[in-house]
Amino acid sequence: MFDTATPTLARYTSRQVGFVLLPGFSLLAQACALEPLSVANQLAGARLYTSSTFGLEPRAVESAAEASLLPQQTLSGGAPSEPDADLDIVLVCAPSPLPPIDISGLTQWLKRLAGRGVVLGGIAGGTEVLARAHVLDGYRATLPWQRFDAFANDYPHVTLSQQLFEIDRNRLTCGGGTAAMDMMMTLIGHHHGQPLAERVSEHFVLERIRMADEPQHVPLRSRFGHAPQNLHDAVSLMEANTEEPLTTHELAAHLGISRRQLERLFKKYLKTVPSRYYLDLRLQQARRLLRDSDHPVGDIALQTGFSSGAHFSTAYRNHFGMTPREERLA
Numbered sequence: 001m002f003d004t005a006t007p008t009l010a011r012y013t014s015r016q017v018g019f020v021l022l023p024g025f026s027l028l029a030q031a032c033a034l035e036p037l038s039v040a041n042q043l044a045g046a047r048l049y050t051s052s053t054f055g056l057e058p059r060a061v062e063s064a065a066e067a068s069l070l071p072q073q074t075l076s077g078g079a080p081s082e083p084d085a086d087l088d089i090v091l092v093c094a095p096s097p098l099p100p101i102d103i104s105g106l107t108q109w110l111k112r113l114a115g116r117g118v119v120l121g122g123i124a125g126g127t128e129v130l131a132r133a134h135v136l137d138g139y140r141a142t143l144p145w146q147r148f149d150a151f152a153n154d155y156p157h158v159t160l161s162q163q164l165f166e167i168d169r170n171r172l173t174c175g176g177g178t179a180a181m182d183m184m185m186t187l188i189g190h191h192h193g194q195p196l197a198e199r200v201s202e203h204f205v206l207e208r209i210r211m212a213d214e215p216q217h218v219p220l221r222s223r224f225g226h227a228p229q230n231l232h233d234a235v236s237l238m239e240a241n242t243e244e245p246l247t248t249h250e251l252a253a254h255l256g257i258s259r260r261q262l263e264r265l266f267k268k269y270l271k272t273v274p275s276r277y278y279l280d281l282r283l284q285q286a287r288r289l290l291r292d293s294d295h296p297v298g299d300i301a302l303q304t305g306f307s308s309g310a311h312f313s314t315a316y317r318n319h320f321g322m323t324p325r326e327e328r329l330a
Contacts, residue, residue: 014047015088015191020054020106021071022125024095027063029123029174032181033091039203040188040196048192056106064095075106089119089172092126096144096176107133117170121183124176131155140166141173145216164214175216182210207292227269230255234262238278242285245305248274283319286312290327297324 017037019030037049055061055071062068090113092106110133114120122130127143128151130136137157142165152160165174165183167190174183186209189197201209234251246254251274252262266274286304289295295303301312301324316324 013191015049016086017049017051018054018087018090019051020075020090020092020094020126020129021061021063021069022056022092022094022099022103022129023061023101024064024099025061025093026095026124026176027065027067027069028178029176029180030063030069030093032178033093033123033184035204036181036184036188036200039200040192043199043203044192044196048188056101056103075109087113087118089121091121091123091172092129093123094125094129096125096128096147097150098125098128103129103132110135119170119172121172121174123174123180127151127173128155130171130173131158136171136173139171140168141171142166142175142216143173144175162216163212164210164216165212167212179210179216183212185209186212211291228265230257230262231265231269234265234274235277238274238281242282242304243302245278245282279315280319282306283316286316286324287320287327290324297328300324 019034021030034051037051040048052073053069053071054073054075056075058074060068060070090110092110106129110120110130114133114135120130120135122128122136122141122143124144125147127136127141128147131141131151131154134157136155138159140159140161142161142163143151145162148160148162151158164179165172165186167183167186172183172187174180181204185197185200188200189209197209233255237246237251237254248262249259252259255262263273266272266277270277272280282304286300289300289303290297293300297312298309301309304312306312306315313323313325316322316327320327322330
């Protein structure tokens with residue numbers, strides 16, 4: 001669907017982007033999706049994107065921050081009050097979880113748009129709106145981490161991802177907040193070339209555009225809410241000791257339990273052994289350093305507990321499918 005080549009200005013295609021606002025939507029997330037499009041227009045000196053807003057009723061929509069936006073169009077009876085034939089992309093901005101309001105008209109409209117090939121997106125709770133409309137069946141999608149379990153149970157035909165955002169063919173979804181900005185800058189790169197996307201990122205004083213495959217940060221207590229305190233403490237010790245990793249025996253000793261008890265905890269609640277979890281944690285940190293810093297690869301290996309560059313490179317390639325140097329070049 002997306003052309004990743006860098007086009008000339010003459011080849012730029014103008015796209016119409018509609019934002020559907022549901023009560024309680026995140027003003028931050030909506031702005032993070034809208035502003036990159038506006039800045040792309042400014043930097044390109046061309047109208048690459050034209051935006052419009054939609055509401056369920058002919059009145060202002062109040063955000064979670066209690067600030068209100070007046071939509072330009074109303075979805076009266078499940079369709080806009082004006083023709084929507086020119087829409088190329090429609091993004092639903094909604095709180096998560098969804099409020100108890102009637103969105104049957106909206107879901108019917110989304111189905112019609114899907115049938116016409118319009119690109120559909122969900123920001124935060126907007127993903128659940130798309131799922132209710134059955135326009136995410138067979139697609140990868142993500143939403144705020146707090147709704148992972150409920151969403152997976154309610155929508156088994158959607159492939160749930162725990163990444164920052166997902167761009168799967170003509171469907172866009174993200175966890176909300178600033179992830180919406182990374183998603184839209186990535187989309188700009190697909191449409192008009194990576195150099196323009198990077199200039200948009202620089203405009204917002206960002207070091208880089210976060211990639212879709214980066215996981216959402218889920219607080220430790222939320223990930224293992226019902227797990228024993230010893231497991232929480234073990235993971236905390238691991239996170240605090242990545243440069244000089246502790247052995248499984250040392251971890252158990254710090255916690256005052258046997259190594260076998262510690263291994264049983266990890267197996268029961270995390271479906272892995274302590275050493276594997278620890279290695280994955282260190283490699284994820286290494287990946288962030290490779291992407292976010294200009295530290296030499298050898299220094300990053302030492303910072304994440306690898307005694308040699310060769311060991312680091314092998315472990316990294318086995319985990320991510322590329323070497324640390326390839327990651328940095330990418």
